[in-house]
Amino acid sequence: MAKTAQEKADLKAEKLYKKTHKRKYKLKPSDIVFNIINYLVFGIFTLTCIFPFYYLFINTISNNDMVLRGQINFIPRGLHIGNYMSLLSVGDLSSAFIVSVSRTILGTALMVAASALVGYLVTKQEMWGRKFWYRFMVVTMYFNAGIIPVFLNMQMLGLTNSFWVYIIPGIVAPYNIILVKTYIESIPAELEESACIDGATYMTVFRKIIWPLSKPILATIAIFGAVGHWNSFTDSLLYMQSAPELYTLQHRLYIYLNQASNLKALMQSGGSISDAALQSALSSKIIKYTISMVTVIPILLVYPFLQRYFEEGIMLGAVKG
């Protein structure tokens, strides 16, 4: 597997580090101060990036009473997984989960397939009007009709309150097409030519040569696409106004977070709330935490393993820029 720029950089830095040590390079006091501050600042910032997730997590698995009394701050106590089990019984959540998962899988698969095919087609000089159609596609990255015209358009097409509004508009993703196209152009043309001489059709070349060879870039856009689908929230908010069964998980989470804060605002203003309602409002804190955790877990699980692809993605974008 190819090394990322990062790994190369690491190697380089390591060599340099060894070199400097060979010279018995002595740290000056100012360097020590610098290092301490540097490590400290980065350490603290990294902590602010980790701690919230950790805090969320320990609060969902600790004893609920202690959580409600605010006693779980650093160390989990009274471990149990009852909160996660009880989420299963919340109907609208499991349906939201299914919607989110299916849109992520289907949407990403179609987007990747389309980007690969279109990216390949636009490298074909023979295609009728290639330049024009390529520009026709790419230019759409730079303008947007605006939220209302787009909404009315979806309505006109009968896509509002339909699952397909999550999938179809995202199939053609110009930016990803550019990335794939650039990548395919870097594949030696001889490979394709020799296949063509052997009588392979364009689709055979695409299936047998282009698709396997461009897997790295396809993996990268797939990951970005999947994260985008999983995180997307505004389309659910906009287009599912009368189809709550099609809300995405993010949208559900948003609703739960807001419900609770509304309850809290009510409590602060009047206080004429029954004990039962108060209790449920408080325990809704745990529900919120648990839903947040469920929503964030896929990202946290997937990220460390696929970080390489993520970083390659941003580098590819940079090359293009």
Place this chain on the structure above:
Amino acid sequence: MEKNKSTQESISDKLYYVVRIAILVSVLFLFIPALNPTRISGLINKNISLFTAGTSYSTLVDNFGRAFKKEWVMESTMQLLYGSAIAIVLGIAANVANGCMSLGNIKFKKLGNLIGVIGCMIQLGGMFGVYSAYGKVALTSKPDRVEPMFPESFGLVTAIMVIVLICTIAQMLLLAKSKKEEKFEMETKFRLFLIFLPFIALVGVFSYLPLLGWRYAFFDYKAGDTLSMDKFVGFKWFLELVKNPATVRDIVNVLKNTLAMSGLGIATSWLPMAFAIFLCEMKNLKFRRFVQTFTTVPNFISWVLVYAIAFCIFSTDGFLSSLLVNLGIWTEGQNLLMNGDHMWVKMWAWGTWKGVGWSAIIYIAAISGIDQQLYEAATVDGAGRFQKMWNITVPCLIPTFFVLLLMSVANILSNGMDQYLVFKNATNTESIMVLDLYVYELGIGKGSIPLTTVVSMLKSVISVILLFSANGISKLIRGESIV
């Protein structure tokens, strides 16, 4: 073969242009609600296009519950209408197939013509069905409620169909006989184009078709209305932006917020660069890797989740409150999210928390590309750590920084709406309202479609101008374009 075309062939070629354009127009008509030939009653929603009418029966008869119950309209009439709409849609689809096949050889063309003629027949049947459904609806006992109307576009759609039909039949007569052994063939350039066509259609439908919606900016339009020329108001809504004091106040406030928050972002756009430079100063690679991995995670969680995190840390019973209460510093928990002060800075801080680690990656990669000999030479010359940073690393990163800076200037009006939507509450509405959020609230919340469209339009135009100016500046200074 190309050189000595017979007159018949050249006529046929020209005729095909007519056919293809006519088919394209009829496909466009499919999606334009104002040109829906099946709208035979006022009860049918004005925003239904022919395509919707032919795909969703429930949408078609959405408002007919009462009419069916009281038997003003027979349900069978509407079913007839639905069937006719399906027939018209299928007919047009067949014509599209014809149009595509017309790019092939004679054998393809022949087959295409056959399909086209059959399609036209089906469509004709559909039109007839619509006509007879109209006849039945017109006989309703409650004309004032059902509002039977002869669809204005009926004639137009029929005319186009007849043109296609005549041309196709003419083609059948004009085309030479294909040889028996001839196979279905098409030139490579068209074959590739036809594979590409569905994607072009998708782009057209989802990126270009919405531009039609810009016409709402010139009309007095409310959700559910039809557009008619008597509602044309010219530039009224544009003037509203500068004349109506309430709107002006809103817009000024919104622009202030938008520019302030984008401005804060731009003013601190060197932060990722600094992050990268100082990160690379750390010699402990394990720790570096660790920092880099975890500071990029927030970039991949949605704004809703960022809000969930803000909630678990800063709300009344969140981490900060319970910690401070337990320590006895606060007597009771406070919801810091309900505090509307310093919203700009807070939003900037959240944005930075989420994005800085990720944005730094590009600089880290750039740093690793810098020639190490430069540093060694500088060390020999006695340059200190900061001198090396400032005189070697920073100048090497400036080109990247410059491109990203230009891009963020071009995006100055688009801060996105997710972040501000999730963090918005009663106490901070005034200072959090950015352009994207304002447009959303105005359009979806208050249903003020024309004004929203005007704002989106202006925003889009300004953004494109900014982008091209940024591109121009980049070309001027670096000799490279950024878009």
